[in-house]
Amino acid sequence: RDVKPKNVLLSAYDEAKLADFGLALYVGRKFFSEQEMPLAGTPSFWAPELILGVEGPVHEVAFDPFKTDAYSFGVTLLLMLLGEDCADVQADDDDCTWMIPRSWQNDDQRTAELTQQVQRGRLSPEALDLLEKVMTLRQSKRSRLANPEIRQHDFFLKALNCQDLAAHLLGEASRRSISVPSPVRRSQPSHP
Secondary structure, eight states: OSSSSSGEEETTOOOEEOOOOOGGGOOTOOOOOOSSSOOOOOGGGGGGHHHHGSSSSOSSSSSOOHHHHHOOOOOOOOHHHHHHBBTTTTTTTTTTGGGGGTTTTSHHHHHHHHHHHHTTTOOHHHHHHHHHHOOOGGGGGGOTTTTHHTTOHHHHHHHTSSSHHHHHHHHHHHHOOOOOOOOOOOOOOOOO
């Protein structure tokens, strides 16, 4: 529930690890609804359905915390790739739509702006395609991060030279034995 650059940690092997475990909130076989789950995280990384709530135009299906995290991941990725999250901080504070990346009141506007970034050489076509899948304003059309189309996405596959992101990351981590140095024991001076 709080995917953002500050919550991404790097291991000694440069593996990214999330430090916030809001997704672990699971009771039985039913997730909390948006009314039961308190809002947490950093507002400029929230998915549109969290910002606009049930009255907003993008709220059409049951709340899915995995899809809200996918959107937050998209904002984080955008920030890492472009150095900006595209939020329009000049907007009126009473209008919460300022938290949705600027000019992205619909998916066509987002696609147009990101396509310009590809044309300028700031984004790869693979990055654009991945962002399109995880930053779709309508939750029902947004992919979960665990979906094969995301795990096996060309953006990750080209960068990591692997066929399946999860298998690559989990396989590498499980094969490595991490040696932890033993504590240094300081000898106590003996007193006669």
